Amino acid sequence: MSASDLFAPGAALHGMTVLERGWLSSNNVLMHAAAGETGAVLVDSSHSLHAQQTVALLRQTLADQPLKEVVNTHLHSDHCGGNAAVQQAFGCSIRIPPGHFEAALNWDQDSLTYVATGQQCARFAPDGLLKPGEPLQAAGRRWDVLAAPGHDPHSVLLFDAGNSVLISADALWENGFGLIFPEIEGQDAFDDAAQVLDLIEQLNPHVVIPGHGAVFTDVAGALQRARRRLAGFVADPRRHAWHATKVLLKYHLMEVRQQPLQDLQVWLQTAPLMQRLWQLMGSPDGGVVSLGQRAVDELCANRVLAQHEGLVSDA
Ligand SMILES: [Zn+2]
Known part of the structure:
Protein backbone atom coordinates (compact mmCIF):
# COMPACT_ATOMS: atom_id res chain seq x y z
CA MET A 1 0.00 0.00 0.00
CA ALA A 235 0.57 3.25 -31.82
CA ASP A 236 -2.67 2.69 -33.70
CA PRO A 237 -4.92 5.77 -34.04
CA ARG A 238 -7.69 3.51 -35.40
CA ARG A 239 -8.07 2.17 -31.89
CA HIS A 240 -8.90 5.67 -30.74
CA ALA A 241 -11.30 6.13 -33.68
CA TRP A 242 -13.08 2.85 -32.92
CA HIS A 243 -13.27 3.68 -29.22
CA ALA A 244 -14.62 7.14 -30.12
CA THR A 245 -17.26 5.63 -32.41
CA LYS A 246 -18.59 3.54 -29.52
CA VAL A 247 -18.35 6.37 -26.97
CA LEU A 248 -20.23 8.84 -29.19
CA LEU A 249 -22.91 6.26 -29.99
CA LYS A 250 -23.39 5.46 -26.31
CA TYR A 251 -23.48 9.18 -25.48
CA HIS A 252 -26.08 9.80 -28.18
CA LEU A 253 -28.26 6.94 -26.89
CA MET A 254 -27.94 8.34 -23.36
CA GLU A 255 -29.27 11.66 -24.71
CA VAL A 256 -32.19 10.25 -26.67
CA ARG A 257 -32.63 7.13 -24.45
CA GLN A 258 -33.96 5.05 -27.32
CA GLN A 259 -34.23 5.37 -31.09
CA PRO A 260 -35.56 3.30 -33.99
CA LEU A 261 -32.62 1.85 -35.91
CA GLN A 262 -33.65 3.80 -39.02
CA ASP A 263 -33.46 7.12 -37.14
CA LEU A 264 -30.15 6.11 -35.60
CA GLN A 265 -28.83 5.51 -39.11
CA VAL A 266 -29.91 9.02 -40.08
CA TRP A 267 -28.05 10.38 -37.04
CA LEU A 268 -24.95 8.41 -38.03
CA GLN A 269 -25.07 9.93 -41.50
CA THR A 270 -25.69 13.49 -40.34
CA ALA A 271 -23.31 13.81 -37.33
CA PRO A 272 -20.15 15.07 -39.09
CA LEU A 273 -17.85 13.53 -36.49
CA MET A 274 -19.18 10.06 -37.28
CA GLN A 275 -18.24 10.63 -40.90
CA ARG A 276 -14.74 11.65 -39.78
CA LEU A 277 -14.46 8.54 -37.64
CA TRP A 278 -15.42 6.37 -40.59
CA GLN A 279 -12.60 8.00 -42.59
CA LEU A 280 -10.15 7.53 -39.72
CA MET A 281 -11.13 3.87 -39.64
CA GLY A 282 -9.94 3.64 -43.28
CA SER A 283 -13.35 4.18 -44.95
CA PRO A 284 -14.50 0.57 -44.52
CA ASP A 285 -17.09 -0.92 -46.87
CA GLY A 286 -20.72 -0.13 -46.12
CA GLY A 287 -20.05 3.46 -45.07
CA VAL A 288 -20.73 5.06 -41.74
CA VAL A 289 -24.01 3.17 -41.28
CA SER A 290 -22.30 -0.18 -41.46
CA LEU A 291 -19.52 1.00 -39.11
CA GLY A 292 -22.16 2.30 -36.70
CA GLN A 293 -24.04 -1.00 -36.84
CA ARG A 294 -20.84 -2.87 -35.98
CA ALA A 295 -20.38 -0.56 -32.99
CA VAL A 296 -24.03 -1.00 -31.92
CA ASP A 297 -23.65 -4.80 -32.15
CA GLU A 298 -20.51 -4.74 -30.00
CA LEU A 299 -22.09 -2.38 -27.45
CA CYS A 300 -25.17 -4.64 -27.28
CA ALA A 301 -23.00 -7.75 -26.85
CA ASN A 302 -21.33 -5.99 -23.91
CA ARG A 303 -24.74 -4.89 -22.57
CA VAL A 304 -23.83 -1.23 -22.93
CA LEU A 305 -26.79 -0.78 -25.31
CA ALA A 306 -29.80 -2.97 -26.04
CA GLN A 307 -31.48 -3.75 -29.35
CA HIS A 308 -34.96 -5.14 -29.72
CA GLU A 309 -37.28 -5.28 -32.75
CA GLY A 310 -35.56 -2.44 -34.59
CA LEU A 311 -35.31 -0.21 -31.53
CA VAL A 312 -31.91 0.62 -30.00
CA SER A 313 -31.93 1.75 -26.38
CA ASP A 314 -29.55 2.80 -23.67
CA ALA A 315 -28.96 -0.15 -21.35
ZN1 LIG B 1 -15.28 16.69 -22.04
Whole structure:
Protein backbone atom coordinates (compact mmCIF):
# COMPACT_ATOMS: atom_id res chain seq x y z
CA MET A 1 0.00 0.00 0.00
CA SER A 2 1.43 3.36 -1.01
CA ALA A 3 1.29 6.55 1.02
CA SER A 4 -1.44 7.89 -1.23
CA ASP A 5 -3.70 4.95 -0.34
CA LEU A 6 -3.46 6.00 3.27
CA PHE A 7 -4.34 9.61 2.53
CA ALA A 8 -7.92 10.39 3.54
CA PRO A 9 -9.41 12.73 0.92
CA GLY A 10 -12.05 14.02 3.37
CA ALA A 11 -9.71 16.42 5.16
CA ALA A 12 -8.31 17.76 1.90
CA LEU A 13 -11.85 18.49 0.66
CA HIS A 14 -13.09 20.49 3.66
CA GLY A 15 -15.39 23.32 2.61
CA MET A 16 -16.26 21.54 -0.61
CA THR A 17 -18.97 19.15 -1.73
CA VAL A 18 -18.33 16.85 -4.66
CA LEU A 19 -21.62 15.83 -6.24
CA GLU A 20 -20.69 12.66 -8.08
CA ARG A 21 -23.11 12.21 -10.95
CA GLY A 22 -24.05 9.32 -13.16
CA TRP A 23 -22.88 9.17 -16.77
CA LEU A 24 -23.93 11.70 -19.28
CA SER A 25 -23.48 14.30 -16.55
CA SER A 26 -20.15 15.53 -15.29
CA ASN A 27 -19.50 15.71 -11.58
CA ASN A 28 -20.27 19.02 -9.87
CA VAL A 29 -17.78 20.48 -7.43
CA LEU A 30 -19.40 22.95 -5.06
CA MET A 31 -16.93 25.21 -3.25
CA HIS A 32 -18.63 26.74 -0.25
CA ALA A 33 -17.85 30.34 0.66
CA ALA A 34 -15.16 30.69 3.32
CA ALA A 35 -14.82 33.73 5.58
CA GLY A 36 -14.26 36.81 3.44
CA GLU A 37 -15.71 35.20 0.28
CA THR A 38 -19.02 36.45 -1.08
CA GLY A 39 -20.61 33.20 -2.24
CA ALA A 40 -20.16 29.62 -3.30
CA VAL A 41 -18.56 28.66 -6.61
CA LEU A 42 -19.69 25.71 -8.72
CA VAL A 43 -17.31 23.91 -11.05
CA ASP A 44 -19.24 22.42 -14.00
CA SER A 45 -22.99 22.04 -14.22
CA SER A 46 -23.62 18.64 -15.89
CA HIS A 47 -25.84 17.87 -18.88
CA SER A 48 -28.97 19.80 -19.89
CA LEU A 49 -31.10 16.67 -19.53
CA HIS A 50 -30.22 16.53 -15.81
CA ALA A 51 -30.51 20.28 -15.21
CA GLN A 52 -33.45 20.12 -12.81
CA GLN A 53 -31.72 17.43 -10.78
CA THR A 54 -28.59 19.59 -10.69
CA VAL A 55 -30.59 22.59 -9.43
CA ALA A 56 -32.29 20.44 -6.77
CA LEU A 57 -28.96 19.00 -5.59
CA LEU A 58 -27.48 22.48 -5.39
CA ARG A 59 -30.44 23.88 -3.43
CA GLN A 60 -30.09 21.08 -0.94
CA THR A 61 -26.31 21.41 -0.64
CA LEU A 62 -26.15 25.19 -0.58
CA ALA A 63 -28.96 25.49 1.97
CA ASP A 64 -29.19 29.30 2.27
CA GLN A 65 -25.75 30.22 0.97
CA PRO A 66 -25.68 32.32 -2.20
CA LEU A 67 -24.12 30.83 -5.33
CA LYS A 68 -21.76 33.44 -6.72
CA GLU A 69 -20.66 31.85 -9.95
CA VAL A 70 -20.37 28.81 -12.15
CA VAL A 71 -16.99 28.13 -13.73
CA ASN A 72 -16.56 25.54 -16.47
CA THR A 73 -13.48 23.42 -17.05
CA HIS A 74 -14.52 23.21 -20.71
CA LEU A 75 -17.67 23.52 -22.78
CA HIS A 76 -18.63 19.95 -23.56
CA SER A 77 -22.36 19.46 -23.18
CA ASP A 78 -21.96 17.19 -20.14
CA HIS A 79 -20.03 19.93 -18.28
CA CYS A 80 -21.94 23.11 -19.14
CA GLY A 81 -25.41 21.90 -20.13
CA GLY A 82 -26.82 22.95 -16.74
CA ASN A 83 -25.33 26.47 -16.85
CA ALA A 84 -28.53 28.13 -18.06
CA ALA A 85 -30.77 26.42 -15.49
CA VAL A 86 -28.34 27.05 -12.62
CA GLN A 87 -27.97 30.71 -13.58
CA GLN A 88 -31.73 31.09 -13.75
CA ALA A 89 -32.26 29.39 -10.39
CA PHE A 90 -29.51 31.17 -8.44
CA GLY A 91 -28.80 34.38 -10.37
CA CYS A 92 -25.08 33.58 -10.50
CA SER A 93 -22.57 34.62 -13.14
CA ILE A 94 -20.75 32.21 -15.48
CA ARG A 95 -17.06 32.15 -16.38
CA ILE A 96 -15.53 29.94 -19.04
CA PRO A 97 -11.99 29.26 -20.29
CA PRO A 98 -10.77 31.47 -23.15
CA GLY A 99 -11.02 30.08 -26.65
CA HIS A 100 -14.74 29.58 -26.98
CA PHE A 101 -15.93 32.85 -25.42
CA GLU A 102 -17.12 34.48 -28.65
CA ALA A 103 -18.60 31.20 -29.84
CA ALA A 104 -20.55 30.84 -26.60
CA LEU A 105 -21.74 34.47 -26.71
CA ASN A 106 -23.05 33.99 -30.25
CA TRP A 107 -24.03 30.38 -29.52
CA ASP A 108 -22.14 29.22 -32.59
CA GLN A 109 -22.89 25.52 -32.30
CA ASP A 110 -20.41 24.66 -35.05
CA SER A 111 -17.47 26.17 -33.16
CA LEU A 112 -18.79 24.76 -29.90
CA THR A 113 -18.70 21.30 -31.61
CA TYR A 114 -22.31 20.43 -30.75
CA VAL A 115 -23.08 20.15 -34.47
CA ALA A 116 -20.07 17.90 -35.12
CA THR A 117 -20.86 15.58 -32.24
CA GLY A 118 -24.62 15.72 -32.84
CA GLN A 119 -25.08 16.57 -29.15
CA GLN A 120 -27.53 18.78 -27.28
CA CYS A 121 -26.65 21.68 -24.98
CA ALA A 122 -28.92 24.40 -23.53
CA ARG A 123 -27.83 27.90 -24.53
CA PHE A 124 -26.24 30.14 -21.91
CA ALA A 125 -24.35 33.43 -21.99
CA PRO A 126 -20.91 33.62 -20.36
CA ASP A 127 -20.12 36.68 -18.23
CA GLY A 128 -16.36 36.38 -18.04
CA LEU A 129 -13.22 34.33 -18.49
CA LEU A 130 -11.57 31.68 -16.36
CA LYS A 131 -8.05 32.37 -17.56
CA PRO A 132 -5.04 30.10 -17.17
CA GLY A 133 -2.54 31.95 -14.99
CA GLU A 134 -5.20 33.91 -13.08
CA PRO A 135 -6.01 32.07 -9.85
CA LEU A 136 -9.52 31.40 -8.65
CA GLN A 137 -10.29 32.07 -4.97
CA ALA A 138 -12.94 29.70 -3.61
CA ALA A 139 -13.59 27.51 -0.56
CA GLY A 140 -10.83 29.42 1.25
CA ARG A 141 -8.29 28.17 -1.25
CA ARG A 142 -6.28 29.55 -4.11
CA TRP A 143 -6.84 27.47 -7.24
CA ASP A 144 -4.29 27.72 -10.01
CA VAL A 145 -6.01 27.63 -13.39
CA LEU A 146 -3.86 25.55 -15.77
CA ALA A 147 -4.32 25.05 -19.50
CA ALA A 148 -4.95 21.37 -20.30
CA PRO A 149 -5.31 20.80 -24.05
CA GLY A 150 -5.71 17.29 -25.41
CA HIS A 151 -9.25 16.12 -24.66
CA ASP A 152 -10.41 19.61 -25.59
CA PRO A 153 -8.08 22.39 -26.81
CA HIS A 154 -9.54 24.93 -24.37
CA SER A 155 -9.93 22.80 -21.26
CA VAL A 156 -8.42 23.82 -17.93
CA LEU A 157 -7.40 22.06 -14.71
CA LEU A 158 -7.84 23.60 -11.27
CA PHE A 159 -5.11 22.90 -8.73
CA ASP A 160 -5.09 23.82 -5.05
CA ALA A 161 -1.43 23.41 -4.09
CA GLY A 162 -2.14 24.20 -0.42
CA ASN A 163 -4.26 21.08 0.02
CA SER A 164 -2.84 19.16 -2.95
CA VAL A 165 -6.23 18.79 -4.64
CA LEU A 166 -6.63 18.64 -8.43
CA ILE A 167 -9.84 19.07 -10.39
CA SER A 168 -8.86 17.14 -13.51
CA ALA A 169 -12.02 17.39 -15.67
CA ASP A 170 -11.66 14.89 -18.54
CA ALA A 171 -7.85 14.98 -18.73
CA LEU A 172 -7.51 12.17 -16.18
CA TRP A 173 -10.04 9.80 -14.65
CA GLU A 174 -9.34 6.95 -12.29
CA ASN A 175 -9.51 4.65 -15.34
CA GLY A 176 -8.66 6.58 -18.45
CA PHE A 177 -9.57 10.00 -19.85
CA GLY A 178 -12.02 11.57 -22.28
CA LEU A 179 -11.75 11.19 -26.04
CA ILE A 180 -9.01 13.24 -27.70
CA PHE A 181 -11.48 15.24 -29.78
CA PRO A 182 -9.00 17.28 -31.88
CA GLU A 183 -7.55 14.01 -33.23
CA ILE A 184 -10.99 13.14 -34.58
CA GLU A 185 -11.21 16.58 -36.16
CA GLY A 186 -7.85 16.09 -37.89
CA GLN A 187 -5.47 17.89 -35.50
CA ASP A 188 -2.63 16.22 -33.63
CA ALA A 189 -3.42 16.22 -29.93
CA PHE A 190 -2.11 12.94 -28.48
CA ASP A 191 1.08 14.84 -27.55
CA ASP A 192 -0.97 17.51 -25.78
CA ALA A 193 -2.77 14.82 -23.80
CA ALA A 194 0.58 13.22 -22.88
CA GLN A 195 1.98 16.57 -21.73
CA VAL A 196 -1.04 17.16 -19.52
CA LEU A 197 -0.45 13.76 -17.90
CA ASP A 198 3.18 14.85 -17.32
CA LEU A 199 1.93 18.10 -15.81
CA ILE A 200 -0.36 16.20 -13.45
CA GLU A 201 2.55 14.02 -12.41
CA GLN A 202 4.61 17.14 -11.64
CA LEU A 203 1.77 18.67 -9.64
CA ASN A 204 1.72 15.41 -7.67
CA PRO A 205 -1.77 15.86 -6.21
CA HIS A 206 -2.84 13.80 -3.22
CA VAL A 207 -6.49 13.92 -4.26
CA VAL A 208 -8.01 14.09 -7.74
CA ILE A 209 -11.62 15.13 -8.38
CA PRO A 210 -12.25 13.85 -11.92
CA GLY A 211 -14.93 15.07 -14.30
CA HIS A 212 -16.56 11.65 -14.08
CA GLY A 213 -16.41 8.94 -11.43
CA ALA A 214 -15.34 8.94 -7.81
CA VAL A 215 -12.68 11.08 -6.16
CA PHE A 216 -9.44 9.10 -6.07
CA THR A 217 -6.04 9.18 -4.39
CA ASP A 218 -4.04 6.55 -6.31
CA VAL A 219 -2.85 9.12 -8.80
CA ALA A 220 0.26 7.17 -9.83
CA GLY A 221 -1.92 4.18 -10.75
CA ALA A 222 -4.34 6.37 -12.70
CA LEU A 223 -1.45 7.99 -14.59
CA GLN A 224 0.00 4.60 -15.41
CA ARG A 225 -3.32 3.35 -16.80
CA ALA A 226 -3.88 6.58 -18.75
CA ARG A 227 -0.40 6.48 -20.29
CA ARG A 228 -0.82 2.84 -21.29
CA ARG A 229 -4.12 3.63 -22.96
CA LEU A 230 -2.72 6.71 -24.69
CA ALA A 231 0.29 4.75 -25.96
CA GLY A 232 -2.11 2.24 -27.53
CA PHE A 233 -3.92 5.07 -29.33
CA VAL A 234 -0.64 6.62 -30.52
CA ALA A 235 0.57 3.25 -31.82
CA ASP A 236 -2.67 2.69 -33.70
CA PRO A 237 -4.92 5.77 -34.04
CA ARG A 238 -7.69 3.51 -35.40
CA ARG A 239 -8.07 2.17 -31.89
CA HIS A 240 -8.90 5.67 -30.74
CA ALA A 241 -11.30 6.13 -33.68
CA TRP A 242 -13.08 2.85 -32.92
CA HIS A 243 -13.27 3.68 -29.22
CA ALA A 244 -14.62 7.14 -30.12
CA THR A 245 -17.26 5.63 -32.41
CA LYS A 246 -18.59 3.54 -29.52
CA VAL A 247 -18.35 6.37 -26.97
CA LEU A 248 -20.23 8.84 -29.19
CA LEU A 249 -22.91 6.26 -29.99
CA LYS A 250 -23.39 5.46 -26.31
CA TYR A 251 -23.48 9.18 -25.48
CA HIS A 252 -26.08 9.80 -28.18
CA LEU A 253 -28.26 6.94 -26.89
CA MET A 254 -27.94 8.34 -23.36
CA GLU A 255 -29.27 11.66 -24.71
CA VAL A 256 -32.19 10.25 -26.67
CA ARG A 257 -32.63 7.13 -24.45
CA GLN A 258 -33.96 5.05 -27.32
CA GLN A 259 -34.23 5.37 -31.09
CA PRO A 260 -35.56 3.30 -33.99
CA LEU A 261 -32.62 1.85 -35.91
CA GLN A 262 -33.65 3.80 -39.02
CA ASP A 263 -33.46 7.12 -37.14
CA LEU A 264 -30.15 6.11 -35.60
CA GLN A 265 -28.83 5.51 -39.11
CA VAL A 266 -29.91 9.02 -40.08
CA TRP A 267 -28.05 10.38 -37.04
CA LEU A 268 -24.95 8.41 -38.03
CA GLN A 269 -25.07 9.93 -41.50
CA THR A 270 -25.69 13.49 -40.34
CA ALA A 271 -23.31 13.81 -37.33
CA PRO A 272 -20.15 15.07 -39.09
CA LEU A 273 -17.85 13.53 -36.49
CA MET A 274 -19.18 10.06 -37.28
CA GLN A 275 -18.24 10.63 -40.90
CA ARG A 276 -14.74 11.65 -39.78
CA LEU A 277 -14.46 8.54 -37.64
CA TRP A 278 -15.42 6.37 -40.59
CA GLN A 279 -12.60 8.00 -42.59
CA LEU A 280 -10.15 7.53 -39.72
CA MET A 281 -11.13 3.87 -39.64
CA GLY A 282 -9.94 3.64 -43.28
CA SER A 283 -13.35 4.18 -44.95
CA PRO A 284 -14.50 0.57 -44.52
CA ASP A 285 -17.09 -0.92 -46.87
CA GLY A 286 -20.72 -0.13 -46.12
CA GLY A 287 -20.05 3.46 -45.07
CA VAL A 288 -20.73 5.06 -41.74
CA VAL A 289 -24.01 3.17 -41.28
CA SER A 290 -22.30 -0.18 -41.46
CA LEU A 291 -19.52 1.00 -39.11
CA GLY A 292 -22.16 2.30 -36.70
CA GLN A 293 -24.04 -1.00 -36.84
CA ARG A 294 -20.84 -2.87 -35.98
CA ALA A 295 -20.38 -0.56 -32.99
CA VAL A 296 -24.03 -1.00 -31.92
CA ASP A 297 -23.65 -4.80 -32.15
CA GLU A 298 -20.51 -4.74 -30.00
CA LEU A 299 -22.09 -2.38 -27.45
CA CYS A 300 -25.17 -4.64 -27.28
CA ALA A 301 -23.00 -7.75 -26.85
CA ASN A 302 -21.33 -5.99 -23.91
CA ARG A 303 -24.74 -4.89 -22.57
CA VAL A 304 -23.83 -1.23 -22.93
CA LEU A 305 -26.79 -0.78 -25.31
CA ALA A 306 -29.80 -2.97 -26.04
CA GLN A 307 -31.48 -3.75 -29.35
CA HIS A 308 -34.96 -5.14 -29.72
CA GLU A 309 -37.28 -5.28 -32.75
CA GLY A 310 -35.56 -2.44 -34.59
CA LEU A 311 -35.31 -0.21 -31.53
CA VAL A 312 -31.91 0.62 -30.00
CA SER A 313 -31.93 1.75 -26.38
CA ASP A 314 -29.55 2.80 -23.67
CA ALA A 315 -28.96 -0.15 -21.35
ZN1 LIG B 1 -15.28 16.69 -22.04
